Structure formats: structure tokens, C-alpha cells
Amino acid sequence: MAVSPHYWLAERFGAYYARAQPPSLPRLERREFGFGGWERKIEFRHLSFSSPIKLAETLAKDKPLYVSASSAYYEFPDARPMVRKNWQGADLVFDLDAPSDKCASGRGMPCAPFTCSECIHRVRENMVRLVEDFLLADFGLSRNELQIGFSGSRGFHVRAYKKEMEPLGRDERREIVDYIEGSGLTVDQMLVQEPIAGHPNMYKLRGPTPNMGGYGGKFAKKVVAMVKDSATAGTISPKLKKKENAERFIAGVNEGRWSDVPITHALDVFKQLFESMKLSVSNSVETDVNVTFDTTKILRMPDTIHGGSGILAKTIPLGVDFSSYEPMHQALAFSMDKAESVKALQAIPVISLGNRTFDAIEKDKTVELPTAYAVYLVCKKVAVPI
Numbered sequence: 001m002a003v004s005p006h007y008w009l010a011e012r013f014g015a016y017y018a019r020a021q022p023p024s025l026p027r028l029e030r031r032e033f034g035f036g037g038w039e040r041k042i043e044f045r046h047l048s049f050s051s052p053i054k055l056a057e058t059l060a061k062d063k064p065l066y067v068s069a070s071s072a073y074y075e076f077p078d079a080r081p082m083v084r085k086n087w088q089g090a091d092l093v094f095d096l097d098a099p100s101d102k103c104a105s106g107r108g109m110p111c112a113p114f115t116c117s118e119c120i121h122r123v124r125e126n127m128v129r130l131v132e133d134f135l136l137a138d139f140g141l142s143r144n145e146l147q148i149g150f151s152g153s154r155g156f157h158v159r160a161y162k163k164e165m166e167p168l169g170r171d172e173r174r175e176i177v178d179y180i181e182g183s184g185l186t187v188d189q190m191l192v193q194e195p196i197a198g199h200p201n202m203y204k205l206r207g208p209t210p211n212m213g214g215y216g217g218k219f220a221k222k223v224v225a226m227v228k229d230s231a232t233a234g235t236i237s238p239k240l241k242k243k244e245n246a247e248r249f250i251a252g253v254n255e256g257r258w259s260d261v262p263i264t265h266a267l268d269v270f271k272q273l274f275e276s277m278k279l280s281v282s283n284s285v286e287t288d289v290n291v292t293f294d295t296t297k298i299l300r301m302p303d304t305i306h307g308g309s310g311i312l313a314k315t316i317p318l319g320v321d322f323s324s325y326e327p328m329h330q331a332l333a334f335s336m337d338k339a340e341s342v343k344a345l346q347a348i349p350v351i352s353l354g355n356r357t358f359d360a361i362e363k364d365k366t367v368e369l370p371t372a373y374a375v376y377l378v379c380k381k382v383a384v385p386i
């Protein structure tokens with residue numbers, strides 16, 4: 001007899017929550033929660049829980065497929081309408097996703113609804129840049145004030161917990177995003193050409209020094225770091241592969257002189273470098289910038305199962321290198337040992353999950369698969385339990 005995929009998933013999700021460590025967030029009791037099911041990712045909201053254990057008990061009993069929590073803290077998180085909740089502040093949250101309409105693998109077809117490792121790696125690179133180049137370097141945050149986790153689907157969530165940031169309103173959060181994206185900044189604002197007397201076609205290049213604040217200082221630091229590294233110096237100019245030239249160039253930049261070693265097509269070279277420093281956290285189709293601006297949104301609760309993949313929106317533990325984290329292998333909620341029977345509703349491509357690579361499956365074929373992979377396919381609505 002056919003089993004309802006929703007029921008089949010809910011039973012497995014509920015069993016997981018009954019034995020798992022209760023998912024938690026700082027000041028959980030001040031947050032609004034929402035649950036979703038087979039049809040919609042958020043079916044109920046305005047829920048609140050007095051402790052992680054109470055939340056875990058409800059997850060085991062109600063077996064939702066999606067669990068979301070607010071980045072905001074409220075005096076009355078379950079009150080409605082929103083204004084009666086009495087907003088008290090919010091974490092600074094970023095949601096970085098691989099776009100679903102294209103694939104980083106270059107194979108032409110988008111990999112969505114599945115997620116290929118190239119797409120995960122591309123968005124992970126951006127997450128690492130967001131954390132290292134901006135949140136740690138520019139915003140004075142430390143690693144233990146950040147919660148970094150898989151979104152459960154095609155990206156990562158980064159949450160910053162800092163008292164001073166909690167009261168920031170929509171406009172101030174937009175300014176943070178504008179800064180990260182380098183909105184409106186061009187290399188012409190950074191580098192100035194000064195004519196050299198008696199040489200009409202020559203100029204000196206003046207620019208920021210590494211000890212300056214903001215994007216200028218960032219830019220100078222990056223260029224100096226690249227020139228210091230023999231592996232990257234040559235990408236700016238072959239001349240800089242020579243140690244004495246590199247040293248002379250760096251000494252100049254430290255004083256704001258960017259042409260002590262003249263570089264061919266310097267402005268073009270630096271323009272390209274400058275543009276590559278900007279990080280888009282809102283332009284791609286799927287990156288939901290509103291998560292950062294909109295301080296009343298609810299989003300995937302860390303360490304709960306994503307109903308669109310059956311994979312955990314797992315927090316990457318402190319001490320684990322987030323730059324090489326492989327969520328499709330390391331964030332599983334379900335076993336790779338037990339087997340389940342499912343029937344493919346469509347042709348399923350080769351997919352890697354849980355440190356295994358599964359062969360393509362033909363449409364209408366019934367196969368026995370490890371629970372984690374069977375759940376993944378049923379969540380994707382490309383297979384049904386038998």
C-alpha cells in the first residue's frame with residue numbers, strides 16, 4: 001500500500017527529534033518560531049517556547065518538516081499582530097545561497113533541485129570571504145560571536161551575536177550590506193593620477209595606505225599581501241616577481257605611492273582587483289537580502305532538518321574549519337546504514353551524499369537506498385516511499 005510521503009517523512013523527522021540534542025539559539029524564549037509542512041515552508045508562526053527542551057518535545061510530537069526562528073528578540077514573541085510583540089533587537093544575519101537558475105559546475109543545466117558540490121563550494125567561498133574579509137576584519141567580531149551553519153539547502157547562514165548590533169534598524173543594516181558590497185565605490189575614487197612635470201604622457205599613481213580604514217585600507221592591504229606572496233605577485237605584474245621590485249613597490253604603497261615600480265596598464269589591473277574584493281550579498285537571484293534587512297523575518301532554525309532536503313541546517317562547531325566544510329557529507333540527520341525502498345518519479349542523476357556517490361536512477365525504478373539518501377529524494381519530491 002502506498003504511503004503518504006509527508007507522513008513517511010514526518011515519522012522519520014519526529015523520531016530524529018525525539019533522540020537528538022535539543023536545537024538551541026541564544027535567548028530562545030524571546031524568539032518567534034514558525035513550522036511548515038509538505039505544502040508550505042511556513043504554515044504556522046507566532047509560536048514561542050520557554051526552553052530548548054520544550055521546543056524539542058514539540059518537534060518530536062508535531063513532526064514539522066520545516067522549523068524557522070526569528071533573528072529578532074521580542075518581549076512577547078507569540079503576540080500578534082507583529083507590533084504587539086514589542087521588538088527588542090535582532091541578530092545580524094546573512095543568508096548566502098547558490099542561485100537555483102544556474103550551476104557553478106559549468107555543465108550548462110542548473111543542478112537544482114539537487115545541489116552539486118561545485119555550487120556548494122562556490123557559495124562556501126563567498127561565506128568564507130564574508131566572515132574573514134568583512135565580519136572578522138572590519139566589524140570587530142570574533143569567531144566565537146559568529147554562528148556559521150549550513151542552510152539545509154543550497155547555502156550557508158551566518159549569524160552575528162553582538163549586543164551593540166542588536167538595536168540596529170533596517171537602514172543601518174542596509175548600510176552594512178552596502179559596505180560589504182562596496183556599493184557605489186570605484187577604483188577611480190581610490191587611485192589618483194598625478195601628472196609628472198615635463199612628461200606630458202606620464203603620471204604618478206597615489207592611493208590609500210594599508211593602515212587606513214574602510215575600503216581604501218582594505219584595498220591597500222590586499223595588494224600588499226598579494227605582492228608579498230610570490231605565488232600571486234606576478235598576477236599584478238611580472239616585474240613584481242623580482243624580490244627587490246616587490247619590496248620597493250610595497251614600501252611605496254605603505255606611503256601611498258602606488259607607482260614606485262611602474263606597472264603596465266596599472267589602472268586596469270587595479271580596477272579588476274578592486275572589483276574582485278566586493279562581495280555580493282544581495283544581487284544574486286536567490287540570496288535573500290531581506291534576511292539581513294528585515295528584522296522581523298523568520299528563517300531556518302539552526303540544527304533542525306530542512307524539509308526540502310532532509311539534511312540538517314547544522315551549525316559548524318567552533319574549531320571545525322568552515323572553509324572546507326562539506327554539508328552534503330557532514331550535516332546528515334539520518335543513517336547511511338539502514339535501507340529504505342523508494343520509487344523514482346523521474347530520472348535522478350548521479351548524486352554524492354554521506355561520503356558516497358550514488359548511480360543515476362531511471363524513472364519508475366524501485367531501489368533500496370540508505371535512509372539519508374531516500375529521505376533526501378523524497379524531500380526533493382523526486383521519489384516516493386514504497
Ligand SMILES: [Zn+2]
Binds near residue numbers: 102115117120
Ligand atoms: Zn551546481
